[in-house]
């Protein structure tokens with residue numbers, strides 16, 4: 001059978017199957033009267049564009065098309081039962097009238113996007129997650145903005161696993177990899193949206209690691225289309241009803257732990273490269289295995305990673321014992337300005353706009369410097385005030401477990417975890433300092 005004949009046969013088969021399903025299969029009340037006109041297959045047989053005639057007025061036709069688009073996944077699974085092919089093509093319904101098609105499609109896709117965004121999060125089991133990923137072929141992987149060690153380590157770890165499984169992978173983030181993580185294997189190959197010339201990427205699936213929403217991936221979100229399958233892998237507690245599906249389990253200390261589980265459950269051995277990436281993911285999210293999220297499983301997985309012979313000392317030096325010159329200059333200023341209040345339970349310091357101008361440091365360089373304020377004897381809360389603009393101040397808190405920083409900052413419009421939180425106040429730094437310290441003093445009276 002020539003390739004052309006084969007493509008035509010598959011198209012004809014799909015047309016017949018969908019015509020049958022349209023009669024009594026799709027139960028969506030929005031589906032009006034439609035008929036399948038033709039099916040056009042992509043040359044690699046991965047996609048089937050199904051052209052349908054829609055009847056009724058404009059509103060009815062649109063709602064029929066939305067119903068069809070939303071049923072595409074189900075239609076694909078029904079066809080899969082009778083079509084004996086290695087890959088079942090993705091189904092795309094298109095209106096047969098070419099008039100203003102581009103415009104109409106965009107509107108329909110937007111509508112589908114909106115409808116999906118209010119559906120509950122669909123939780124998968126780990127085995128279902130793996131199956132779901134393996135059924136995709138061209139995959140874009142991404143993570144949240146301002147990625148940390150877990151975000152980047154998980155992304156790289158997953159990338160290597162996907163390659164082992166023969167998948168085509170596009171690792172894409174919104175901004176360049178932060179300097180401190182440039183030592184990670186493959187970090188220079190991660191694509192970002194600030195590159196001069198971006199290619200036209202072609203993928204069918206998007207996997208997001210270390211965050212469970214498309215709104216936190218920055219500009220990369222623009223590349224996620226309603227036709228893409230979106231899969232999430234995350235370990236945070238909060239899950240939005242955003243219609244996404246994936247594996248979310250907050251019993252894991254790091255997303256890197258979940259990625260490691262994927263290797264272990266599919267018998268893919270860790271290479272030194274993947275082990276370094278995943279070790280960095282786990283070590284950074286557990287604060288070097290010190291935070292309370294560290295479990296026995298964390299250590300078991302890490303033990304497996306260490307068997308690849310990675311250089312523990314070198315990596316730990318990079319992630320825990322390295323300052324950029326700019327960070328050091330900021331720290332020097334923070335420490336020299338530190339003061340105490342609330343009987344020594346609160347330590348605080350400030351950074352001003354001129355500090356950033358003089359040192360060439362950026363806001364990113366402040367990352368975790370507040371820890372030094374909390375680490376002093378008797379201190380319960382360390383606070384760093386950073387002047388962002390004349391009337392805008394960033395406040396970051398690091399606390400001991402007895403004080404809930406997240407709750408405290410939430411009352412002031414910020415947020416975070418129990419021991420690390422922050423927020424931005426629309427007031428000059430002096431005023432922000434006064435009001436936060438007064439609040440803290442009264443909150444700490446009982447502690």
Ligand SMILES: [Mn+2]
Pocket residue numbers: 150151210235253254255285
């Ligand atoms: Mn994480």
